[in-house]
Amino acid sequence: MRMSEGVEWAAHCVLLLCALPDDATLSAVRLAEYHGIPAPYLAKSLQALAGAGIASSIPGRHGGYRLSRPPSKITLLDVVLAVEGNDAFFRCTEIRKRGPSRVAARAYPAMCGIAAAMDRAETAWRAQLEQTTIAELATGVLHGAPPAALNKTAEWLHQTLSGKPRSGDGKRNHS
Amino acid sequence: MRMSEGVEWAAHCVLLLCALPDDATLSAVRLAEYHGIPAPYLAKSLQALAGAGIASSIPGRHGGYRLSRPPSKITLLDVVLAVEGNDAFFRCTEIRKRGPSRVAARAYPAMCGIAAAMDRAETAWRAQLEQTTIAELATGVLHGAPPAALNKTAEWLHQTLSGKPRSGDGKRNHS
Numbered sequence: 001m002r003m004s005e006g007v008e009w010a011a012h013c014v015l016l017l018c019a020l021p022d023d024a025t026l027s028a029v030r031l032a033e034y035h036g037i038p039a040p041y042l043a044k045s046l047q048a049l050a051g052a053g054i055a056s057s058i059p060g061r062h063g064g065y066r067l068s069r070p071p072s073k074i075t076l077l078d079v080v081l082a083v084e085g086n087d088a089f090f091r092c093t094e095i096r097k098r099g100p101s102r103v104a105a106r107a108y109p110a111m112c113g114i115a116a117a118m119d120r121a122e123t124a125w126r127a128q129l130e131q132t133t134i135a136e137l138a139t140g141v142l143h144g145a146p147p148a149a150l151n152k153t154a155e156w157l158h159q160t161l162s163g164k165p166r167s168g169d170g171k172r173n174h175s
Numbered sequence: 176m177r178m179s180e181g182v183e184w185a186a187h188c189v190l191l192l193c194a195l196p197d198d199a200t201l202s203a204v205r206l207a208e209y210h211g212i213p214a215p216y217l218a219k220s221l222q223a224l225a226g227a228g229i230a231s232s233i234p235g236r237h238g239g240y241r242l243s244r245p246p247s248k249i250t251l252l253d254v255v256l257a258v259e260g261n262d263a264f265f266r267c268t269e270i271r272k273r274g275p276s277r278v279a280a281r282a283y284p285a286m287c288g289i290a291a292a293m294d295r296a297e298t299a300w301r302a303q304l305e306q307t308t309i310a311e312l313a314t315g316v317l318h319g320a321p322p323a324a325l326n327k328t329a330e331w332l333h334q335t336l337s338g339k340p341r342s343g344d345g346k347r348n349h350s
Contacts (some may be wrong), residue, residue: 003265007265034276035270087176090178093180095184099209108320117251117312121303148282
């Protein structure tokens with residue numbers, strides 16, 4: 001019952017993509033660089049975001065990722081399900097209908113009480129994540145993050161989007 | 176983010192143990208037989224229940240499992256955590272403090288907004304499971320299960336606890 005690290009990476013990437021001007025993109029390599037994650041590790045999370053329609057992958061020399069819809073229309077649940085999939089935590093295998101006390105399957109209530117309780121709990125979890133939009137999280141970063149870190153992010157974005165070379169760039173693959 | 180099948184098995188075993196008279200026990204083999212699960216598969220779930228103080232393993236020829244406390248004092252959360260462990264779903268690796276925009280760690284708010292939202296969601300999940308006691312689930316079974324299945328369970332328990340031999344018993348290991 002542990003989320004993969006890819007959920008954290010995907011959520012932070014979506015937050016950074018919120019900060020892009022219209023029509024700008026960030027490559028997978030730049031997103032990885034910003035978050036201090038090896039780019040090959042991050043690829044799967046970014047593909048998951050694209051597969052779920054949260055981000056779009058724009059091809060070409062100046063291509064990269066951008067959000068597919070406004071941050072107010074993306075919830076933290078969307079991001080979690082994009083990476084983790086939409087399977088329920090609990091899968092009822094109907095063991096109440098097995099063993100020596102079993103009777104005809106049609107005689108049982110539609111849902112086992114254990115499965116129903118598990119379902120209520122997961123519904124509560126999903127509802128909480130669905131109430132949290134990426135726009136709200138981004139606002140929280142703008143108000144709560146250290147001002148010096150926000151300034152550094154603004155500078156990094158400016159340099160990255162204007163294509164200015166930085167030390168070490170010659171060794172990197174920008175695609 | 177999928178629970179192991181062992182959670183379902185453990186929860187159903189706890190429900191069956193609710194039906195035992197005081198001081199009676201059921202062996203792992205009988206618990207497995209009742210639920211139509213191979214006994215070696217079930218062993219780990221039963222050990223988890225014992226490890227969490229939900230069930231006790233009584234040694235000896237007439238030994239087996241019984242509940243360690245009243246069903247009203249055991250929640251579905253207790254059973255889930257016994258089998259799955261108590262780790263949080265989401266582990267924040269603090270990637271906000273990495274990469275080119277990082278500043279001194281002490282400058283950041285105590286908790287990342289993403290981690291805080293994940294924490295709220297898991298708290299809601301846990302609260303739901305904690306509200307569901309095994310006593311309530313057992314009452315639900317008594318009121319909702321097919322009467323014929325309840326009668327068969329009562330007969331199976333009577334035979335098992337009185338030690339009457341049944342067809343096929345010669346081939347089984349009762350320990």
